[in-house]
Amino acid sequence: MKKNSFVSKYAxxxxxxxxxxxxxxxxxxxxxxxxxxxxxxxxxxxxxxxLLVGIGQGIVCITGNIDLSIGSVLGMSAMISxxxxxxxxxVILAVIIDLIACLAVGCVNGVLVGKFKLPPFIGTLGTMTIxxxxxxxxxxxxxxxxxxxxxxxxGFRDLFYYGKVGPVYFGVIVALIVWxxxxxxxxxTRTGRHIYAIGSNVDAARLSGVNVFKxxxxxxxxxxxxxxxxxxxxxxxxxxxxxxxxxSYEMYxxxxxxxxxxxxxxxxxxxxxxxxxxxxxxxxxxxxxLANVPVAMRNIIxxxxxxxxxLIDIMRRSGxxxxxxx
Amino acid sequence: xxxxxxxxxxxxxxFPGVKALDDVQLHLRSGEVMALLGENGAGxxxxxKILSGVYTRDSGDITVFxxxxxxxxxxxxxxxxxxxxxxxxxxxxxxxxxxxxxFLGRELVKNGRLDTKExxxxxxxxxxxxxxxxxxxxxKVGDLTVGxxxxxxxxxxxxxxxxxxxxxxxxxxxxxxxxxxxxRIVRELRAMGTAIVYISHRLQELHxxxxxxxxxxxxxxxxxxRFEDFTMEQIIANMVGREITxxxxxxxxxxxxxxLEVRHLxxxxxxxxxxxEVYEGEVLGFSGLVGAGRTETMRAVFGADAKDSGxxxxxxxxLVIKSPEDAIRQGIVLAPEDRKRExxxxxxxxxxxxxxxxxxxxxKGGFLGTINRKVEDDMVxxxxxxxxxxxxxxxxxxxxxxxxxxxxxxxxxxxxxxxxVIIFDxxxxxxxxxxxxxxxxxxxxxxxxxxxxxxxxxxMPEVMGISDRILVMCNGRVTGxxxxxxxxxxxxxxxxxxxxxxxx
Numbered sequence: 031m032k033k034n035s036f037v038s039k040y041a042x043x044x045x046x047x048x049x050x051x052x053x054x055x056x057x058x059x060x061x062x063x064x065x066x067x068x069x070x071x072x073x074x075x076x077x078x079x080x081l082l083v084g085i086g087q088g089i090v091c092i093t094g095n096i097d098l099s100i101g102s103v104l105g106m107s108a109m110i111s112x113x114x115x116x117x118x119x120x121v122i123l124a125v126i127i128d129l130i131a132c133l134a135v136g137c138v139n140g141v142l143v144g145k146f147k148l149p150p151f152i153g154t155l156g157t158m159t160i161x162x163x164x165x166x167x168x169x170x171x172x173x174x175x176x177x178x179x180x181x182x183x184x185g186f187r188d189l190f191y192y193g194k195v196g197p198v199y200f201g202v203i204v205a206l207i208v209w210x211x212x213x214x215x216x217x218x219t220r221t222g223r224h225i226y227a228i229g230s231n232v233d234a235a236r237l238s239g240v241n242v243f244k245x246x247x248x249x250x251x252x253x254x255x256x257x258x259x260x261x262x263x264x265x266x267x268x269x270x271x272x273x274x275x276x277x278s279y280e281m282y283x284x285x286x287x288x289x290x291x292x293x294x295x296x297x298x299x300x301x302x303x304x305x306x307x308x309x310x311x312x313x314x315x316x317x318x319x320l321a322n323v324p325v326a327m328r329n330i331i332x333x334x335x336x337x338x339x340x341l342i343d344i345m346r347r348s349g350x351x352x353x354x355x356x
Numbered sequence: 357x358x359x360x361x362x363x364x365x366x367x368x369x370x371f372p373g374v375k376a377l378d379d380v381q382l383h384l385r386s387g388e389v390m391a392l393l394g395e396n397g398a399g400x401x402x403x404x405k406i407l408s409g410v411y412t413r414d415s416g417d418i419t420v421f422x423x424x425x426x427x428x429x430x431x432x433x434x435x436x437x438x439x440x441x442x443x444x445x446x447x448x449x450x451x452x453x454x455x456x457x458x459f460l461g462r463e464l465v466k467n468g469r470l471d472t473k474e475x476x477x478x479x480x481x482x483x484x485x486x487x488x489x490x491x492x493x494x495x496k497v498g499d500l501t502v503g504x505x506x507x508x509x510x511x512x513x514x515x516x517x518x519x520x521x522x523x524x525x526x527x528x529x530x531x532x533x534x535x536x537x538x539x540r541i542v543r544e545l546r547a548m549g550t551a552i553v554y555i556s557h558r559l560q561e562l563h564x565x566x567x568x569x570x571x572x573x574x575x576x577x578x579x580x581x582r583f584e585d586f587t588m589e590q591i592i593a594n595m596v597g598r599e600i601t602x603x604x605x606x607x608x609x610x611x612x613x614x615x616l617e618v619r620h621l622x623x624x625x626x627x628x629x630x631x632x633e634v635y636e637g638e639v640l641g642f643s644g645l646v647g648a649g650r651t652e653t654m655r656a657v658f659g660a661d662a663k664d665s666g667x668x669x670x671x672x673x674x675l676v677i678k679s680p681e682d683a684i685r686q687g688i689v690l691a692p693e694d695r696k697r698e699x700x701x702x703x704x705x706x707x708x709x710x711x712x713x714x715x716x717x718x719x720k721g722g723f724l725g726t727i728n729r730k731v732e733d734d735m736v737x738x739x740x741x742x743x744x745x746x747x748x749x750x751x752x753x754x755x756x757x758x759x760x761x762x763x764x765x766x767x768x769x770x771x772x773x774x775x776x777v778i779i780f781d782x783x784x785x786x787x788x789x790x791x792x793x794x795x796x797x798x799x800x801x802x803x804x805x806x807x808x809x810x811x812x813x814x815x816m817p818e819v820m821g822i823s824d825r826i827l828v829m830c831n832g833r834v835t836g837x838x839x840x841x842x843x844x845x846x847x848x849x850x851x852x853x854x855x856x857x858x859x860x
Contacts, residue, residue: 035751192521200807220725221714230701235699238713238769259747297703 044290045103046306049112049339050202053310057317064320071197074315079104079260080308082280084286085212086256088304090249091287092216094229094296095143095150099135100283102161104276107132109165112174112271121182129258135161136254140247158280166273174271189264201263208259212252213301225249229296257337286311289339310339326345360419361520361551362407362439363384367416369402376402380416380577382570389542389552389565391583394572394595395760395788400555403572404522408441409434420520442509442526444786450498455479457497458512467604472793482511487540503534510541521545522553525786527561531646531814532849539564540749557786559588560817596790604821607800611824612636615808616688616777621666623656628832630666634777634808639799641823641840642812644852647713650812651693654779658690659683670776684713687776691766691783693812695759699766702755706747707732709754710739710769717773739768743794760791767798777808784818796822816845830854 037044057064064073083100090097107128114124135157142153177183187193193200216222224245227235236242257276264275288294289310290303314335318328369377377399384390405411407418409431413826418425420437448457451790455475464471464478481492488507497505507524513521523542527535542565545552554566562569562583569582571594578594586594616634621627626649634640642650655661659677668675671685676772677683680690692698700709711718711732718732719725736750743764747757754765763783770778780799784792799822802809813819817840820840828836828851836851 035749039751081514215724218726220719220727223708223712223715223727226704226708227701230703231697233698234701235712236693237658237680237692239679239681240712241679241681297701 040300040302043306045304045342046310046339048288050306052195053313054318054327057313057320058117060196060317061320064317066212067197068202069316069320071194071199073312075191075199075201076307076316077305077312078201079263079279080286080311081205081305082208082256082260082263083283084290084304084308085209085301086253087280087283088287088290088292088299088301089212089216089225090150091252091284091292091294092229092296092299093225093246093248094232095246095250096154096284097139097250098140098151098154098280098293099157099161100253100257101276101279101281102158102165103132103135103254103257104261104279105165105273106135106161106168107258108265108268108275109168109174109271109273111262112177112265113169115177115183115186116169116174116271121180121186125186125262128261129255132254132258132261133251135250137247139250140243144243144246145251162205165275169271169273171273173273176269186262187266187269190263192266201266204263207335212256215252216301221225221245226297229298231297255290264312266329282311285336289336310335359475360372360384361421363419364403364407365417365419367403367406367418368414369406369411370414376575377406377413378575378757380572380575381580382577383417383580384551384553385568385583386455386519386551387546388567389546389554390568390570391562391566392433392555392570392572392848393554393559393591394578395790398572398595398788399575400572401524402523402575404441404553404555407434407520408439408522432437435516438517439522440513440516441522441524442506442513444525446502446505446509448509449506451496453494453496454483454491454500454508455493458493458515460483460512462516478515479511482515483507485514486511486544492833501534503530506534506538507532510545514545518550520551521555522555525557526554527556527558533645535561549622557788558815559591560815561787592789593786604796606639606788606822606824607804609637609803611638612806615671617667617669618657618668619669621651621656622664623654623661623666624664626652626832627656630829630832630834632834633829634810636806636808637803638824639803639809639811639822641819641826642810642829643816643819643826643848644658644814644829648829648852650829651781652832653829654690654781654810654812655692657683658688658779660690660692660716668772684773684775685716687774688779689713689770689773689775689777691770691781693781693785695762695766696755700754701763704754705751706745706754706757706765707736709765710736710750710772713769714772732751735772739765739772742771743768743798752814760787763787763795764791767795771798771802777810778802778811781812782814784813784815792818816848820845820848827851 033059054065063069083104087097087100110131111124114127115121140153142148143150150233189200190204191199191201195203216225224235224240227238227240228242228245232242260279261276265271284294286304286307287299288307290307292299292303314332318331323331360383362382364380364382367377367380380399380403382403394400402411406413409429412428417801418429449460458479459475464475476493483491486507497508503612526538530538535799542552556562566583569583569586569591571591572579573595612635614633614635619631621630626740626811630653632640644650652661657661659679659682668677675686677686683689696702701712716737718728718735740750745761745768746765747761754762757765767783784796799809799811811819823840826848827834828838828848830852835854838847
């Protein structure tokens with residue numbers, strides 16, 4: 031009984047992790063290098079940006095909204111931090127300024143959607159465009175140069191991307207810490223409960239004393255924070271700020287969340303699923319590259335797999351619904 | 357061949373883990389209104405869904421107009437046989453017109469274009485058959501009252517030539533005038549020879565239209581017969597399986613000091629200069645027609661809707677209430693009218709629903725608002741026990757419970773905190789008799805504890821049975837105050853229909 035309820039509660043999550051394992055097996059058969067000591071740690075590291083944006087988008091999805099500004103905030107984060115560092119600002123200070131800028135965007139999203147009730151698709155479409163513009167404008171419409179090799183700069187690169195503890199890259203640890211914090215928030219705190227509640231039924235939540243505006247804003251702030259972190263990872267990896275950084279990442283976030291079993295309609299899903307969802311995404315990218323599949327083909331295959339994943343999940347869910355109805 | 361329009365024999369239906377129907381039978385004649393009665397979860401809806409092809413039966417025989425149905429019945433076949441259902445929640449496209457809705461899926465086409473003119477003409481014709489002459493086929497359905505929407509749905513059923521009409525709780529959302537109108541239409545249909553299955557929890561209204569009854573309990577057939585052969589007590593006893601001697605147990609409690617005072621409250625068009633007081637040890641009932649402004653008044657007090665002016669005084673202190681959050685923290689709570697839309701987060705677990713408004717208590721002293729699992733468990737357990745919520749476990753989705761149990765969850769979440777005033781808006785709508793009695797007992801319990809209880813109810817016997825004092829509203833104003841011990845339904849109805857400003 032207890033076991034059964036566990037399985038049914040986490041069915042989508044378990045399916046997603048099943049998918050991860052199946053993909054791992056397929057790609058290993060296709061190419062022995064896939065789980066080799068040189069590829070595997072890099073593969074796991076490549077999950078990080080997807081995981082970060084997936085956490086943010088996942089939480090916003092659980093509130094029943096969507097955040098289209100994620101990719102642009104990621105780009106903004108990369109560009110602001112890189113530009114500041116290139117202009118001689120202390121790395122730590124640059125990151126703090128960057129953080130404030132990104133959180134401000136989260137705040138604006140929260141106010142637009144939570145206070146003024148703009149449809150989230152429209153509201154965040156606006157901030158998405160604005161932030162991409164800001165990302166382009168900070169360095170006068172140019173990508174930045176290399177952030178240099180000072181002590182702090184090197185530390186920054188190591189912390190977010192290149193450094194290693196044993197076989198594990200630091201970036202992975204950073205992403206997992208972020209995941210742990212927000213997973214804790216979602217499962218064990220009042221704020222998390224409120225986020226699920228407004229996603230399930232915003233009227234009932236409000237009549238139960240939930241501050242909808244505050245809760246919506248928290249979700250968008252988390253999303254902005256995750257995009258900020260993903261921006262730092264991207265910037266550390268490239269060693270420079272690219273105006274194109276994070277293009278389409280809001281959709282990768284949706285994919286990671288949805289493959290992991292979070293419903294875009296709100297109220298259901300678990301952050302643990304995002305780990306699987308982001309992994310599926312990264313494994314497909316990495317595995318298909320190793321298998322020498324051309325980029326265009328890669329995109330088609332990944333698109334098909336995402337649709338298939340969600341379709342299977344919906345079919346499974348509706349099956350349960352019909353069976354469980356009185 | 358057969359004298360019956362529909363016979364269903366030995367119908368059995370099992371869902372995983374539940375035997376929803378067990379050897380159930382039903383006999384329905386043309387030109388007859390049959391009440392299908394039973395508590396929530398008795399299997400009435402399941403049986404009707406089998407008849408209309410939504411569910412397939414595991415075993416049993418269905419005969420429609422003498423023709424035995426072989427194999428599974430699907431919704432299309434059921435429609436072709438002339439079976440139509442009017443659901444409790446109306447299935448209308450709110451943005452489409454009356455005629456569009458009536459012809460939905462069967463649009464008339466001429467030369468590859470929609471023949472709007474002909475559709476409108478036929479829509480008017482169908483509505484006229486029901487004696488409705490003042491409904492514009494071009495009106496948007498969303499702009500009509502619920503009663504009117506229901507008429508459109510009935511007209512739509514006639515359009516597909518329905519010979520067998522199932523009405524699931526049709527009166528639950530209607531005002532008295534609308535119910536009268538609906539009854540007139542049901543009689544009209546009966547006269548045309550339509551066979552009608554009428555599902556309702558409002559037992560008091562049955563005598564207006566019902567010819568026969570079939571009673572079910574726990575997925576089983578209990579009895580059937582002519583309506584006039586049953587007394588109300590017998591019907592209730594058959595539904596619940598025991599005699600409920602006291603349907604409205606009102607306990608006598610000494611009236612204490614004033615708890616809540618609402619002074620000159622104005623909020624929009626539906627709340628105009630409303631003032632009332634609530635005392636310790638009394639249940640204050642609000643009666644009136646649907647749309648009299650009672651719900652709006654309660655929502656304004658609770659902070660769910662904005663107030664234009666007015667004062668709310670609790671225990672001598674004037675409160676500032678700008679949101680439900682403010683009201684809850686200061687001791688005023690509201691169990692809303694529409695539990696699916698406003699009362700419950702149906703996708704969340706029962707545990708989460710009960711805990712939701714009480715997270716301030718549950719998280720007290722926790723690191724960054726961490727939930728104290730033990731406090732929460734105790735709270736859920738207490739709620740479950742005080743209301744005997746039937747459930748597989750607190751982790752299951754609240755939406756999967758039956759209506760009565762859902763309502764108990766809504767009540768349970770408010771009992772968990774020490775509130776000064778609890779407002780119940782239509783607390784027993786659409787729930788079965790046994791669950792109703794449990795809610796009445798809770799209300800009495802609260803009264804004894806000195807909590808101020810306000811109850812809004814459109815069921816006259818209920819509000820007269822449970823309240824210690826009744827305020828009657830009409831058109832956004834309080835039009836009368838009566839003592840339920842020595843008043844009549846007629847007196848309340850007189851106040852409830854005092855429209856216009858001459859009330860003063």
